Amino acid sequence: MELMTKRLHIRLLSDEEMRVLKVSEPNPEMQKAYGEMLQGCEQNPSQRHWYAVWQMSIADGTPVGDLCFKGLSDQGEAEIGYGTYPGYEGRGYMTEAVIALTKWAAGQSGVKEVQAETELDNLASQRVLAKAGYLPCGKMGEEGPRFTWCGVVKG
Secondary structure, eight states: OEEEOSSOEEEEOOHHHHHHHHHHOOOHHHHHHHHHHHHHHHHOGGGGGGTSEEEEEOTTSOEEEEEEEEEEOTTSEEEEEEEEOTTOTTSSHHHHHHHHHHHHHHTSTTOOEEEEEOOTTOHHHHHHHHHTTEEEEEEEOSSSEEEEEOSOOOO
16 A cells, blocks of 8 residues: 655555564564564454555655554544654655555544654644644643644645
8 A cells, every 4th residue: 555745655564564663673562563563463454554564665665664554443533743853854855755655544534633753842743733734632642642634724
């Protein structure tokens, strides 16, 4: 599965690509997250797009970050997560990717709401969400404030 934006190619990684990503990841916290995503893919093969890593690359094929969903709840809630690789921050790539993947998710059968959560002090991530049309919903999650997509892109 692939999405294209003005500057980005966003594609769903295979289970094998996710295994390689997990093994090559130096951050133990991210290794664990990639492992949990892979487990979600293996347990839900027909719905793996809600668990797998979506990698974003620029025109020359260089990967610049990745995105994911944390499954699709029985209530139709999809939570997006994302991260830009070091050296590619501040260029608007993540905002562009979050907009594309959020619009894709909102158009999928069974999805009633797309949400996100950031750490309280992660102002850059909160700016990405604001530009992508997310609004604070007044709730706190495990990581920090939660946001809900309102369907209107501001950036």
